[in-house]
Amino acid sequence: MKNNILKLVIILVLIAGVFGANHFNLTQYLTLEFLKENKEVLDNYYAQNSLATVIQYSIVYILATALSIPGAIILTLAGGAIFGLVKGTIIVSFASTIGATLSFAVARFLLRDLVEKKFKKSLDTINKGIERDGHFYLLTLRLIPAFPFFLINLAMGLTKIKMITYFLVSQVGMLLGTIIYVNAGVQLSKLESVSGILSKELILSFALLAIFPLIARKIVESFKAKKVYKGFKRPKHYDYNMVSIGAGAGGLVTSYIGATVNAKVALIEKHKMGGDCLNTGCVPSKALIKSASVIHYASRSKDFGIKEIKVDFDFKDIMNRIKTVIKKIEPHDSIERYTGLGVECITGKATIVSPWEIEVNGKTITTKNITISTGASPLVPPIEGIELAKVRTSDTIWNLEDLPKEFVVLGGGPIGVELAQSFSRLGSKVTLVEMSEYLLAKEDTDVSDLIKERLSNEGVKILTGHRAKEFKEHSLVCEFEGRDVEIPFTEVLIAIGRKANVNGFGLKELGVKLNNNGTIETNEYLQTNFPNIFACGDVAGPFQLTHTAAHQAWYCAVNGLFGRFKKFKVDYSVIPWATYTDPEVATVGKNELACKEEGIEYEITKYGIDDLDRAIADSEDYGFVKVLTAPGSDKILGATIVGAHASDLLLEFISAMKNNYGLNKILSTIHMYPTMGEANKYLAGAWKSERKPNKLLALVRKYHLWERK
Numbered sequence: 001m002k003n004n005i006l007k008l009v010i011i012l013v014l015i016a017g018v019f020g021a022n023h024f025n026l027t028q029y030l031t032l033e034f035l036k037e038n039k040e041v042l043d044n045y046y047a048q049n050s051l052a053t054v055i056q057y058s059i060v061y062i063l064a065t066a067l068s069i070p071g072a073i074i075l076t077l078a079g080g081a082i083f084g085l086v087k088g089t090i091i092v093s094f095a096s097t098i099g100a101t102l103s104f105a106v107a108r109f110l111l112r113d114l115v116e117k118k119f120k121k122s123l124d125t126i127n128k129g130i131e132r133d134g135h136f137y138l139l140t141l142r143l144i145p146a147f148p149f150f151l152i153n154l155a156m157g158l159t160k161i162k163m164i165t166y167f168l169v170s171q172v173g174m175l176l177g178t179i180i181y182v183n184a185g186v187q188l189s190k191l192e193s194v195s196g197i198l199s200k201e202l203i204l205s206f207a208l209l210a211i212f213p214l215i216a217r218k219i220v221e222s223f224k225a226k227k228v229y230k231g232f233k234r235p236k237h238y239d240y241n242m243v244s245i246g247a248g249a250g251g252l253v254t255s256y257i258g259a260t261v262n263a264k265v266a267l268i269e270k271h272k273m274g275g276d277c278l279n280t281g282c283v284p285s286k287a288l289i290k291s292a293s294v295i296h297y298a299s300r301s302k303d304f305g306i307k308e309i310k311v312d313f314d315f316k317d318i319m320n321r322i323k324t325v326i327k328k329i330e331p332h333d334s335i336e337r338y339t340g341l342g343v344e345c346i347t348g349k350a351t352i353v354s355p356w357e358i359e360v361n362g363k364t365i366t367t368k369n370i371t372i373s374t375g376a377s378p379l380v381p382p383i384e385g386i387e388l389a390k391v392r393t394s395d396t397i398w399n400l401e402d403l404p405k406e407f408v409v410l411g412g413g414p415i416g417v418e419l420a421q422s423f424s425r426l427g428s429k430v431t432l433v434e435m436s437e438y439l440l441a442k443e444d445t446d447v448s449d450l451i452k453e454r455l456s457n458e459g460v461k462i463l464t465g466h467r468a469k470e471f472k473e474h475s476l477v478c479e480f481e482g483r484d485v486e487i488p489f490t491e492v493l494i495a496i497g498r499k500a501n502v503n504g505f506g507l508k509e510l511g512v513k514l515n516n517n518g519t520i521e522t523n524e525y526l527q528t529n530f531p532n533i534f535a536c537g538d539v540a541g542p543f544q545l546t547h548t549a550a551h552q553a554w555y556c557a558v559n560g561l562f563g564r565f566k567k568f569k570v571d572y573s574v575i576p577w578a579t580y581t582d583p584e585v586a587t588v589g590k591n592e593l594a595c596k597e598e599g600i601e602y603e604i605t606k607y608g609i610d611d612l613d614r615a616i617a618d619s620e621d622y623g624f625v626k627v628l629t630a631p632g633s634d635k636i637l638g639a640t641i642v643g644a645h646a647s648d649l650l651l652e653f654i655s656a657m658k659n660n661y662g663l664n665k666i667l668s669t670i671h672m673y674p675t676m677g678e679a680n681k682y683l684a685g686a687w688k689s690e691r692k693p694n695k696l697l698a699l700v701r702k703y704h705l706w707e708r709k
Helices: 002-023 032-037 039-048 050-066 072-083 085-118 120-143 149-157 163-173 175-189 194-198 200-228 249-260 275-279 282-299 315-333 335-340 414-426 445-457 546-562 592-598 613-617 651-658 663-667 678-690 694-708
Strands: 240-245 265-269 344-347 350-354 357-360 363-372 376-378 406-410 429-434 461-464 467-472 475-480 483-488 491-494 498-500 533-535 576-579 584-589 603-608 624-629 636-643
Touching (some): 039 050, 050 072, 072 175, 085 149, 240 249, 249 275, 414 429, 414 445, 414 576, 445 461, 445 624, 445 636, 613 678, 624 678, 651 663
Parallel strands (some): 240 265, 429 461
Antiparallel strands (some): 475 483
């Protein structure tokens, strides 16, 4: 009860303070003009009342900071102008810190309990970070304010950081900035004419203000580096500028870019060049999908006016074709090719023994920078009895010699639905088991429903809402609505996700930090907690996509090799992905699901591909194009296409988002007839039609009527 009364009193005082400041226009006194006009008066008052001036100034500064009233910069300049550099720095330093701590304390007292109840999960995560590294995090914010200081006071008040820690770190963190701003105030106070603007002291002061963020950033980076590299001996010279560990998309692109700019680079791979995508992922799965689709087209012969097409195939021949396809693509990622490009390719198991040293094949090599691109592996859950089932994963499914009669696929993500449909088309009796209510959980429900309907119509038995409980030798027991459901199989595929490959090459021993999901923790430049060690691709996330790994690899290479001059933040604003089922599903940017989760307002435009001439001619007239736009604008927030060749059709929307043009430009672009690509133009047309200027058109109708008279 007492707390509530006290909170009410504080709130009333805060409201009264803010209202009073606005009502009496007190902020007019916190301007550079007022300071210049009254400089002589202030100097005279300070000369006659030194202690009173210090006390009054400090109280005003503390209140302005505590109430988050704009003008702290002017007050800081005034401190320099009135008190000089040394006294001004001391007074401002303590006043600003006391005011910030008061603001912090008020936020904690008034809001923390309320915020904790509503956002406990999010706040717990922040508090763990604060407990682990809170003082340094606060110091970074104070040195390089990512957002205004009053927001730092508010946000930190909601955490569990100790008040004394907050006071001391704020005092230290704001000191450098205080000195620079107070010094600027000192120099401004000496300005008596226009010619004074050209004085070297004033120019230097403003130069310091301009480069202060850069200086602060360098101080923070230096401090962090010194802390993380403590205990490691830096080599006197380096064998390489960059070494990439893992020869998947990330490692290949990083090393290729390094070699292109004449850096000495090495690429270490313990298994096969090309990584999962070439050997067990994208390439073999697409080869299988193609073979299965040919068989499926034959079964649809009547749709094309053909009475019957007989199909005779041997499953072993299809699997051999997959191996042939891999062999044909292998030269693109081969040691020979990359050696020719200037990359030193090393086959062997790498172990990182220090931030600059890697042990491979009994030899220690030194490198200025390291990129970790070790990928991910199929996640196999600890389900009871799983060792009895001899389960297969996306890595081992390609060793099959015989077509499974009863094939259970556990997992309704992209890998699961692609392989379930393909094996069903080849003749397996397929059951797809998914724990959630929807397939393709990242996609919108209309997408999931359409894919579920298509797979079901083709004979795939889909069991959503089923939780795998136990494996027997030839059956899977699932829990569904409180009862057990037993599903027989001759083969079972586990496709519930992938886990980052972070073990076995020295990461944990070195102290490289990991995220809660097991991926390597990186910053916006893809640096780990060791600034010279980078990570990209599946091992880093947040997207497990081959093209995203290649995208990230550019940042690893450029930031690693040239980061001392200029670093680039990785851009995830336009990330596309596709699931290669029939129909394909392709998405870029935000979908409805993401917009709702993130609270983004949007408008939907949808075009049914069943209306498209080319789709009808090809008997592929199903699916849709859906685009989300910003309200009142043609700006594309995201697009989803479900249909034949969706992954190819999506390119137009990817380009539009990347190059910042909208649906109006797509509508005005000539699309060839008859093509599937016209679907994008018709979508843009539907968007335009839904927003036609009805009032203007009514006037135009009257004009035409008048013309006919």
